[in-house]
Amino acid sequence: MKSQSLPQGFAWGAVKAGIKASGNTDVAIAVATQGANGAAMFTRNQVVAAPVTVGRRHMATTGGRVSVVLVNAGNANCATGQPGIDACVQTCVAAAESFHCIFDEVFPSSTGIIGVPFPAEKVIAALPALQSALGDTPEHADSFAQAIMTTDTKQKVARAAIDVDGVEVRIFGVAKGAGMIHPQLGAPVGPAHATMLVYLFTDIAADSEQLRNLLEPAVERSFNSISIDGDTSTNDTVLLLASGASGVKLDARTQEAFANALKLVCGSLAYQIVDDGEGVGHxxxxxxxxxxxxxxxxxxxxxxxxxxxxxxxxxxxxxxxxxxxxxxxxxxxxxxxxxxxxxxxxxxxxxxxxxxxxxxxxxxxxxxxxxxxxxxxxxxxxxxxxxxxxxxxxxxxxxxxxxxxx
Incomplete structure (x- = not known):
């Protein structure tokens, strides 16, 4: 069942930090107001961006606990060496201070041009404005979806919900990607694409292992089964976060319905990515x-x-x-x-x-x-x-x- 409502326990926002040459919004944030459990899958490209390295490390350190998702567009922070890693960590530390969590609970992502020094100072300078821009309305969620776009021509969002004893459990998905698309996503500890980013938010209560067991088959049938140009990027990331704010637990009774809803959202986002592919006519x-x-x-x-x-x-x-x-x-x-x-x-x-x-x-x-x-x-x-x-x-x-x- 589809729902226009957003999952509880999250807030979104976006601002202009001056990273995109277009001058459009280019830094986005999603905050789990009471924290969230998560599962992530990353590119299998051997060349990986700094945020993939840092994000993988943070997920391992916290056992999948995430409080803040910090995304910039316009610069992939890839092939930037140790300075790129350091810059990514600096933005995580600053975001943790601004949003009151430990820095390992900040999940970073970047998309854009590869090999350009990463302007951490622009991201950090944008954090106060991000605090003011934060909200839990559809307009706030749309601003997040808009800001992460690069060569995309349209936002990519999908929603689904299941009813459990009169309580609506919601899933909201956001994606970006239009070129350099042939995802080959694997586990965060596996062999490690600057262009497909996917964020899935839900208010079901689940631990990271449960989320991973559902995320992997959903990704295999959707994002790992699409290609625009055969190029596997350096930054590809899929992140699933569960806030638990609905009060409904992921268990034997709810798992099948929730898994089907998750597959529906992932399938919709995967189609939207190919449909918006660079120059696509068919x-x-x-x-x-x-x-x-x-x-x-x-x-x-x-x-x-x-x-x-x-x-x-x-x-x-x-x-x-x-x-x-x-x-x-x-x-x-x-x-x-x-x-x-x-x-x-x-x-x-x-x-x-x-x-x-x-x-x-x-x-x-x-x-x-x-x-x-x-x-x-x-x-x-x-x-x-x-x-x-x-x-x-x-x-x-x-x-x-x-x-x-x-």
Missing amino acids: VVTLHITGARTDAEAKQVAKSIAHSPLCKTAWSSGDPNWGRLMAAAGYSGVLFDPALVTIAIGKQPVFELGVRSPAFQESAAHAEMMARDYTITLDLGLGDAECRFLTCDLTEEYVRINADYST
């Missing part, structure tokens, strides 16, 4: 069926999703099924082409080793001119499957990223 769902395992199905989907030849064909609605077969063929998954069938939307294009006798190029092209459509590829091997969300590659994407840092 959102393509790759439905890989008939695989031996879910992992092999996703492996084939990723191979197709990351093929420049496939992605450019999608931009013009060119039903070039040969490119789909070629990408599946070099995915590393063993299969017999004579068992494969492919459909674009409702149009069969490839059947059992050859072009489908029902293939109509004009009809397939018409399917591909829709904003959203599905390509189904059945490997003919088993019962496993996956759905992977991706998009086309356009001249607009090239223009945006050719000029991003200049």
Whole structure:
């Protein structure tokens, strides 16, 4: 069930600190007024930003306890060396003093250009204004969502709720991301993307281990199953916080309903990220069926999703099924082409080793001119499957990223 109400126990705010060249709001804060338990997943890129290093450390030190989420946009604080780490810590210490918690309970995030010295002084100078900007209304939450945007063209938010004996337990999710999107998120202690940030707030009562057990499968089916350009960023973060303010406990009775609501929010945010991808004209769902395992199905989907030849064909609605077969063929998954069938939307294009006798190029092209459509590829091997969300590659994407840092 959807709800327009926000979870209890949180407040949000955002201000202009002068980090974004546009002059828009660029520092956002979320405060758990009585503290919150949390679980986080971070990028698996070996090159990680300072806030990922610090945030991972803080989550380990506090056992997942978080009081303040501090986010800046316009500077990724990545590839900035020890000075970047020190600057991140300085902002956490200052935020802890301003919002009355220990500095390990401050969870930092950054997004923006990589390799530029981090202006900690601008973030610190903005903290008094953030204190004044803080509130728990939808407008305050929207200001948070707006401030964390970089090349995004629209805010990305989602809400859901479950009813437990007349008490509404709420989930509110906020995300940013439009390019450099191919999340490969893992545990905070695992091998450690500047561009996808996701914050999930709920007022259910749960400990960090319970939250992690629900977050990982929700992320695997949503954020780990999307790609805009195949580039895994250095800052990718998903954080789930539970304030407990509803008084409802996460237990055997409430877990299934809450898990479904969490998956709904994550799925909505993941779709919004791809739909707002840089230069995106078409959102393509790759439905890989008939695989031996879910992992092999996703492996084939990723191979197709990351093929420049496939992605450019999608931009013009060119039903070039040969490119789909070629990408599946070099995915590393063993299969017999004579068992494969492919459909674009409702149009069969490839059947059992050859072009489908029902293939109509004009009809397939018409399917591909829709904003959203599905390509189904059945490997003919088993019962496993996956759905992977991706998009086309356009001249607009090239223009945006050719000029991003200049």
